[in-house]
Amino acid sequence: MLALSNIKKTFQNGEEIVTALNNVSIEVKENEFVAIMGSSGSGKSTLMNVLGCLDTPNSGVYKLGGNDVASMSDDELSKVRNKHIGFIFQTFHLLSKLDVVGNVKLPLRYSDVNDSEASKRANELIERVGLTHRKHHKPFEMSGGQRQRVAIARALINKPSVILADEPTGNLDSKTSNEIMDLLTELHHQGQTIVMVTHEDDIAKYAQRVIVMKDGEVIGEKND
């Protein structure tokens, strides 16, 4: 479903050129749950940004669902991103002015899904993540774990082919982290493909496959 081959990504930091991804080749199949680990600065977030079509590599080939991403126009790319990818971030990235329903519906704003269908889908997902009793609350009225549940519901609203989660439990205590991981595991069991970055072994254990990065390169892989 996702196939990177020989991906290179560099950044210009003043005079210096930083190689964030060096010759990275990774394949993620449908319904896999993959964790990406590695020390700070090893290129994990850069890799997620490439996978999520938020950033374009300098060289190499990225095929998403068989289509070469480099051959797509900006317009096509944003459509692909909207349709195929659900993002979850460490800091939730919710809009503070919107309540739970508003945040979950947000990705459908520029789609051809009408508002009543959007509300229906949002309410179903809010139920699925266990927040029906909170659906008219704003992010600041909720705990970190609840906010992350909102972000997960939002990530699911486009029925994405893959969920990309960059340290989804990075701002949560261990009990709440495990609850969020149980939810992601349940989604995986229902067929969802998930790629997740984490620093923690305990969190990586939830995945079937762990890819280890160092200095922009994939240096190892552990399978269940």
Ligand SMILES: Nc1ncnc2c1ncn2[C@@H]1O[C@H](COP(=O)(O)OP(=O)(O)OP(=O)(O)O)[C@@H](O)[C@H]1O
């Ligand atoms: N937009 C950018 N501009 C310049 N350099 C960048 C940019 N994004 C990333 N880098 C550099 O690329 C390298 C990889 O960064 P990246 O954010 O992918 O690491 P990471 O593995 O996600 O680290 P962390 O665990 O701290 O989140 C780092 O050296 C970083 O400084």
Ligand SMILES: [Mg+2]
């Ligand atoms: Mg990062």
